[in-house]
Amino acid sequence: MITGTLLTEKNLSAQRPILFRYALLQLRDSDLADDVVQETLLAALQSASSFEGKSELRTWLIGILKYKIADHWRRSARESTVSKFTLTDEDEGETEQDDFFMSSGHWNHGPKAWSDPEAALKQQEFWTIYETCQTNLPPKMAKVFMLRELVGLEAVEVCRETGLSEANYWVIMHRARLRLRECLEIHWFNTTKKEKHHA
Amino acid sequence: MRSCRDISALISQGLDKKLSLGERFAVWLHVMMCIRCRNFRTQSQFIRKAARHYTDNLQSRLDRKS
Numbered sequence: 001m002i003t004g005t006l007l008t009e010k011n012l013s014a015q016r017p018i019l020f021r022y023a024l025l026q027l028r029d030s031d032l033a034d035d036v037v038q039e040t041l042l043a044a045l046q047s048a049s050s051f052e053g054k055s056e057l058r059t060w061l062i063g064i065l066k067y068k069i070a071d072h073w074r075r076s077a078r079e080s081t082v083s084k085f086t087l088t089d090e091d092e093g094e095t096e097q098d099d100f101f102m103s104s105g106h107w108n109h110g111p112k113a114w115s116d117p118e119a120a121l122k123q124q125e126f127w128t129i130y131e132t133c134q135t136n137l138p139p140k141m142a143k144v145f146m147l148r149e150l151v152g153l154e155a156v157e158v159c160r161e162t163g164l165s166e167a168n169y170w171v172i173m174h175r176a177r178l179r180l181r182e183c184l185e186i187h188w189f190n191t192t193k194k195e196k197h198h199a
Numbered sequence: 200m201r202s203c204r205d206i207s208a209l210i211s212q213g214l215d216k217k218l219s220l221g222e223r224f225a226v227w228l229h230v231m232m233c234i235r236c237r238n239f240r241t242q243s244q245f246i247r248k249a250a251r252h253y254t255d256n257l258q259s260r261l262d263r264k265s
Binding site: 021024025028029030100101104105106107110111112113114117120121127130131134145148149150151152155170171173174177178180181184185 | 201202203204205207208211212214215216234235236238239241242243245246247248249250251252253254256257258261262
């Protein structure tokens with residue numbers, strides 16, 4: 001059931017950047033990511049007839065991409081490598097308990113002002129810290145955050161990908177931002193005043 | 200009066216969807232008086248920007264390694 005407008009090469013290649021970022025984050029190799037995306041788009045064109053206009057084009061493509069990535073892991077006999085995106089965490093997201101806020105709902109360690117965050121973006125050391133902070137998020141939270149902010153999927157697409165309810169999605173993203181913010185503040189923006197703090 | 204927990208949750212949601220008029224008003228009113236929530240808003244926006252730079256950086260770092 002092809003709706004001709006949906007499966008043009010132009011429409012497919014418009015999805016390329018998102019597919020590439022998705023593949024890059026999992027494969028950590030840009031040539032490989034390129035290849036896998038190429039294969040995905042080719043497969044999409046070849047199996048155009050199996051695309052039912054019902055599902056979103058991007059969702060359909062990501063489905064193929066995931067298959068291609070899994071295929072790559074199988075071929076390269078690195079099955080033991082657990083991709084970040086397949087991990088889950090039991091806990092995070094549901095409970096109201098955290099130490100960002102007091103029981104009254106007021107900030108516990110509230111966000112302080114950061115001096116010149118723009119300058120940080122240009123510094124190599126900042127990115128090392130950024131990556132560490134991002135990697136230290138609980139696995140599922142990291143996945144949700146990365147699908148939204150790094151890959152660039154819409155919130156609904158992230159929910160579809162991860163099987164989260166919308167309500168849980170908001171809780172997880174809120175918490176991811178709180179954690180990242182705190183981590184960056186402690187390890188980058190506030191390093192002059194060394195304070196003991198839970199990471 | 201909504202708490203900082205609620206307001207920061209709304210600020211976070213506002214990055215991913217359009218808030219209702221009432222919600223936007225509540226945030227606006229709150230951040231006028233609350234420097235911490237104001238910082239949270241600025242910093243969440245910054246984190247989004249940083250995340251968007253991240254994959255580009257990752258790519259060039261990976262390319263340099265190989």
